[in-house]
Amino acid sequence: MVCARCIEVVRRELERLGLDVTEVRLGQVQVRGHVSTDQMAQVKAALEKQGFSLVADAKATLVQRIKAFIEQTLNRNDLGEQKIKFSELLPAELHTNYDALSALFSASENQTLERYIIDRRLEKVKELLVYTDLPLHEIAYQTGFSSVAHLSNQFKRLTGLSPTYFRHIRHQKQTLQKATT
Structure with missing residues (x-):
């Protein structure tokens, strides 16, 4: 979940x-x-x-706990108020060495833990671009990116679009959907 x-x-x-x-x-x-x-x-x-599955294996459970903790952390309202370092938070939360968590995650998910964290942060950025009118500097701050430039580079790498253009396209689609209903 x-x-x-x-x-x-x-x-x-x-x-x-x-x-x-x-x-x-x-x-x-x-x-x-x-x-x-x-x-x-x-x-x-x-x-x-409902599209879910039970996780009974200990390693799979730990991977699910990693994902859950990342999601909970990214959904906190005070995310921008402190520098989030998952390399410190995850071991404290899960009582396991970060290198071991990262290796387990990579082996299980065929993706590095760091890449997963960035991708989840970018999904949060997409959500804020679509559902809010927050300026990019505030979105970067709230999602833990060090700057708008860093956010924009990561966003473009994932989507092929700039955050501003992505927002513009989403607003156009929403306007068209409202006009046709």
Whole structure:
């Protein structure tokens, strides 16, 4: 799970199955009481129907926890107020050496952890470009990029477009969609 909407879908599905959900966090679920084998099969089927899968392997679980922590951190409102260093935050959160986390992530995801973090930050940038009118310097600040130039270079590498042009295209498409409805 990598977003708040995912959390709500998972909570709803588990509660629909009669489970007493105590906590749903990105990548983790806690329920009160014992979950039988039959209930686990129902959970698995319900989650797969929603596009999710259960993660039972310890390494896969750790990778999911890495992704969840990155997502939680990137969704914090105070992200720009402090210099985020995932190389320090992840080991503190997961109690594992960063090099080991990075190697596990790369082996599992066929992508470096650093590249994944940059890509997730750029997805957050896209979201802010589409749904807000924040200036680029504020978006760079909120997503932890050191400057607008750094943000623009990374964004263009990923999308082939400048952030300004991306925003312009999205606004044009939204205007056309509103005009046709």
